[in-house]
Amino acid sequence: xxxxxxxxxxxxYPQKGVIFRDITTLLKDAEGLKDAVDAITASLADVxxxxxxxxxxxxxxxxxxxxxxxGKGFVPVRKAGKLPAETISKEYELEYGTATIExxxxxxxxxxxxxxxxDLMATGxxxxxxxxxxxxxxxxxxxxxxxxxxxFLNGRKALPDCRVEAVIHYE
Numbered sequence: 029x030x031x032x033x034x035x036x037x038x039x040x041y042p043q044k045g046v047i048f049r050d051i052t053t054l055l056k057d058a059e060g061l062k063d064a065v066d067a068i069t070a071s072l073a074d075v076x077x078x079x080x081x082x083x084x085x086x087x088x089x090x091x092x093x094x095x096x097x098x099g100k101g102f103v104p105v106r107k108a109g110k111l112p113a114e115t116i117s118k119e120y121e122l123e124y125g126t127a128t129i130e131x132x133x134x135x136x137x138x139x140x141x142x143x144x145x146x147d148l149m150a151t152g153x154x155x156x157x158x159x160x161x162x163x164x165x166x167x168x169x170x171x172x173x174x175x176x177x178x179x180f181l182n183g184r185k186a187l188p189d190c191r192v193e194a195v196i197h198y199e
C-alpha cells in the first residue's frame with residue numbers, strides 16, 4: 029500500500045499557497061495506520077536508545093505506539109503550561125509564528141539516548157527545540173523519525189548531527 033495515497037491534500041490551508049497534508053484520512057484507515065506505525069518502527073530498528081519523545085498532539089499518535097512496539101518508555105513534549113511538575117522549556121520558530129514546548133525536568137536522565145518521533149518534519153524547528161532541551165538535560169538525541177517530510181523546506185538542515193528518517197516525502 030502506498031501511504032501517500034491515504035493522505036488528503038488541502039490547498040490554501042492554513043493560508044493561500046500552502047498545501048496542507050491532512051493525515052486524518054490515513055488515521056481512520058486501520059491498515060494505513062498500522063502500516064504507518066510499522067514503517068516508522070522499522071526505520072528505527074537498528075537504533076539503540078532508551079526513550080521516545082514526541083510533541084503534542086499529532087506526534088503522540090505515532091510516538092506512543094512506536095515506543096510500545098520497541099519496548100521503550102515514552103516522554104510527551106507538551107505545549108507550555110500543560111505539564112504539572114517542574115519543566116524546562118524552549119521557544120522556537122514555526123512556519124507561521126512561534127511556540128513554546130516543555131518537558132518535565134525529571135523525564136530524561138543524563139546519558140540517556142532518545143529518539144524523536146513526530147508526524148511531520150517541515151522546517152525542523154520543533155525537532156531542533158526538542159533536541160536542545162534533551163542536550164540541556166545531559167542526554168542525546170540519536171535519531172528522529174517522521175511519517176512525512178516536506179523536503180522542499182529543508183528541515184534536515186536544522187538537525188545536522190542527527191539521523192533523520194521519514195516514511196513519506198513531498199518534494
